[in-house]
Amino acid sequence: MHPPLPTVFYDSSPTTLGIYTILCGLFLYTASKMFGFSRNRFVVEGRTIVVTGGSEGLGKSVACQLAEKGANIVLVARTTSRLQEAVEAVKGSANYVDRQRFHYISADLTEAAECERVMAEATEWNDGNSPDIVWCCAGYCHPGFFAETSVQTMRDQMDTVYWTAANTAHAILKRWLAPISPSQQRPTPTRHLIFTCSTLAFVPIAGYAPYSPAKAAIRSLSDTLSQELEMYNGSRSSKNRHETPAANVKVHTVFPMGILSPGFDNEQKMKPELTKKLEAADKPQAPREVANIAIKALERGEYMITTMFVGDVMKGAALGPSQRNSFIRDTFLGWFSNLAFIHVSPDLRRQAWYWGVKNGIPSRPIQKSK
Template sequence: MHPSLPSIPYHFSSTALGISVVASVLFSYALAKMLGFGSSNKFVVDGRTVVITGGSEGMGKAAACQLAERGANVVIVARTLQKLQESMEAIRGSAVNASKQRFHYISADLTKVEECERVISEVTEWNDGTSPDIVWCCAGYCTPGLFVNTPVQTLRDQMDTIYWTAANTAHAILKRWLAPITPSNQRPSPPKHLIFTCSTLAFVPIAGYGPYAPAKAAMRSLSDTLSQEIEIYNGSRAAKQRSRATPADVKIHTIFPMGILSPGYDNEQEIKPAITKQLEAADKPQTPREVARISIEALERGEYLITTMFVGDLMKGSALGPSPRNSWIRDTLTGWLSSLVFLQVIPGLRKQAFEWGRKNGVPSSST
């Protein structure tokens, strides 16, 4: 349900050396990461409580299973009760210590503010009066289509199911996490983690995703804003003289997958405009388990904006702007490489769209 870069002819002989140097440094950096040099786990979940919205299928379910494998207590949230019940069996079966870990599911419509508040309250009660340690927002689905051919109500529904489910959930949990407490109640506590699941379409939009991409772009903007705002509250814990402070630091993260093989992806393919399929023809969708694994490993490294394949890295590098960097060296070099690659990519996408229109004329609602 996400784009990839089209085939790019290499005729930048004058820049070949520069690209080779950048690629070599990126490879060395990646190799060091794979060998574990200078790394420590910044996303410990053993014994902690994780809430995953959209956890009944796809990436959300895969992430829930893998966190259960790491010792987490897991709560999944979705609308359909039957899917929740079926998924819960797989998640329980993934537990590393079934006698100690706990699992729960909640049916809720997260487009409604009061439902998000209910979910967090229910989880807190289930968790012996303690709010969850990690909230991962995976809820949402994609309805591709050309903007003009898409009913306005569908445009609104996409914003509700993508942006507002995440924003509502974030608002509900942050009110809990950021409530100040008195010094007598302050104890050392591991950081809390709020994770959004976005899309590389927030970096590089593709024709045919007009209903979907703007909601993902809004989610990325919310993430960047919160990454700044949250430091106000984290700073309260470092004050020399403090009467009140938040109970724990909070970390914000956002995942940017590309295509994910799932029932939702199959549904998208049935209604996706033909031009969109052409523009993203080189996209090689990943399995939910693969995307979840790569994302969790990046969270363990403490990364903020997380992509799940090299093409996604390039797309991110082209659009980082003022977003916080995971690594100044890696992200700067990727940005340089992206600036060269995208000299051809964006004109190529526009040219393909133009040629499609010249060949087929004004698109109908079925194309």
């Protein structure tokens, strides 16, 4: 005879039972995060990795940690002097100094032709083989209120955030997806394209109007590619004897919150005080911490990668039709997040309203149209 259920399960309302269900789901979610074991789906030893925005911040930390795991690294950024310093730091992190290789390329990735040049040079340097992994970290944040920001600044944000990533992706995917005959096929590990996005692609915050739309565009591009690439991957089925790409390709996107870096320091100087108030829950992380969390998630094979619990909740509220990392875990996370944002979303607008009541409009006057 089974023991009776606790009285609470008989007397609870549907809302209470729903809360218990969500709490159980969160327990499973946390346990799977802490103790989940699986084979490494992101082996980098001996492989060549291009890291854009690799001269400082997250890009540099990513490159150093991948070098620790035995990867060959190509850093890409605009400023040659910073690239030279970063390459030395990456070399110092190498696990196999005698056989790992390192290179840097100075380029303006807002220009599509420059991205083509970068991939051509990286391929030539890599003994005629395309890079195995490309991680897009280039870009910077220029916060400000929409009406207070020039149209040119907003265009620059789209160029340096979205188009650097889209141009890079286009240049490498044309190489990776080029068809080869069945006779040329060789066993080749999966190739990876990694975008660096932001939790602002999930939840808007006043004061990021020049920046967050570009990050949202990266998320949309990633979701689209996650579908399109399956067509190319499917073509490599053993049943298909047509020309196919040389390897499967997977796309991933990392959604950090604040990252401590020189760029973050500049951002703080420009950021409206209201924005700082609204994002009080964001506790900036060191670049090395973000890189470490992201790489571990890639090793688990995750598609949408967040780097702290607040980011997890933001992702859960905005999953929509995006590919799930785990059906069960993300479903429970979505239930919890949607309940949480019943309060959070109105509260953000309420705080903005009361800020206007107390402080008035921004100190810099808005130019009136004539």
